[in-house]
Amino acid sequence: MSGLRAPSNYTEEPQRHPSLIVNSQEPFNAGPPRSALIASYVTPVDLFYKRNHGPIPVIDDIERYRVSICGLVEKPLELSMADIRKLRRHIVTATLQCAGNRRTAMSKVKAVKGVGWDVSAIGNAIWGGAKLADVLELVGISKLTSVSPLGGKHVEFASVDKCKEEKGGPYKGSIPLIQATNSDAEVLLAYEMNGEPLNRDHGYPLRVIVPGVIGARSVKWLSSINIIENECQGFFMQRDYKMFPPTVNWENIDWSTRRPQMDFPVQSVICSLEEENTVKPGKVCHLFKHSFH
Numbered sequence: 001m002s003g004l005r006a007p008s009n010y011t012e013e014p015q016r017h018p019s020l021i022v023n024s025q026e027p028f029n030a031g032p033p034r035s036a037l038i039a040s041y042v043t044p045v046d047l048f049y050k051r052n053h054g055p056i057p058v059i060d061d062i063e064r065y066r067v068s069i070c071g072l073v074e075k076p077l078e079l080s081m082a083d084i085r086k087l088r089r090h091i092v093t094a095t096l097q098c099a100g101n102r103r104t105a106m107s108k109v110k111a112v113k114g115v116g117w118d119v120s121a122i123g124n125a126i127w128g129g130a131k132l133a134d135v136l137e138l139v140g141i142s143k144l145t146s147v148s149p150l151g152g153k154h155v156e157f158a159s160v161d162k163c164k165e166e167k168g169g170p171y172k173g174s175i176p177l178i179q180a181t182n183s184d185a186e187v188l189l190a191y192e193m194n195g196e197p198l199n200r201d202h203g204y205p206l207r208v209i210v211p212g213v214i215g216a217r218s219v220k221w222l223s224s225i226n227i228i229e230n231e232c233q234g235f236f237m238q239r240d241y242k243m244f245p246p247t248v249n250w251e252n253i254d255w256s257t258r259r260p261q262m263d264f265p266v267q268s269v270i271c272s273l274e275e276e277n278t279v280k281p282g283k284v285c286h287l288f289k290h291s292f293h
């Protein structure tokens with residue numbers, strides 16, 4: 001038992017900032033206005049996008065919280081928050097982005113499924129926590145193992161939240177073991193965000209942060225770390241967050257032909273203007289001078 005409790009309804013949700021633009025109330029999915037995204041280099045926690053697939057888990061007693069490390073390990077282990085905090089604390093500035101970011105605009109070209117997002121399912125934060133590579137050393141997995149980056153073992157992260165996509169089961173995802181054990185990849189088990197303890201929306205008490213990889217793999221409210229032979233078979237690895245050519249549609253899709261998405265294509269967006277702005281005649285030049293200098 002991890003000490004985390006997963007409510008089956010939305011009566012125990014945290015308070016949220018009133019200026020968030022809400023795409024879905026239950027589960028709570030929201031992001032900041034464009035202007036807030038570019039107002040500071042580090043996105044304030046309150047305005048950082050929130051991407052959930054079920055009700056936010058609750059910790060009744062932090063002393064009872066445990067994360068288990070199991071699967072293909074010689075000595076499975078359960079760690080408390082005190083155990084995690086004993087490991088060296090690393091600070092990593094990393095941008096997190098949901099792979100569903102900009103779905104609303106994509107839908108104008110061709111209908112996509114999933115909750116709509118404008119451009120703000122992205123944020124930049126300073127994460128503090130233990131390196132996953134250090135945690136895995138505790139169960140006898142040494143750093144930089146020589147497995148093939150294209151296949152090989154995976155490290156699966158599971159939570160406790162009840163997601164309808166997992167038929168009421170918990171959210172999960174995995175990354176290759178070779179990335180998890182590479183200290184330079186800076187995969188964190190984070191307990192701090194922007195110098196504060198993680199809040200409930202962002203994964204209290206402990207979440208994964210996988211820099212440079214789609215947000216979906218940065219599992220919040222971490223309950224277990226499972227070393228597995230192949231990539232995780234959960235919904236968000238096998239039936240979502242995959243990229244297909246335009247010829248593929250919902251009738252002819254063969255999910256097994258593509259690997260789960262990990263990194264992102266490059267993209268950009270102008271945030272100094274909202275989707276629609278009204279300008280008075282004669283003011284246009286001034287506005288552009290202001291925006292691009």
Ligand SMILES: Nc1nc2c(c(=O)[nH]1)N[C@H]1C(S)=C(S)[C@@H](COP(=O)(O)O)O[C@H]1N2
Pocket residue numbers: 048049050051052053054096097098099159160161171201202203214215216217218219220221
């Ligand atoms: N347990 C759990 N972890 C999760 C999710 C979730 O619904 N449940 N959503 C994922 C997705 S799709 C994204 S984009 C990021 C969002 O993190 P944030 O809400 O802190 O911005 O968390 C990921 N981790």
Ligand SMILES: [Mo]
Pocket residue numbers: 051097098099100215216
């Ligand atoms: Mo996401």
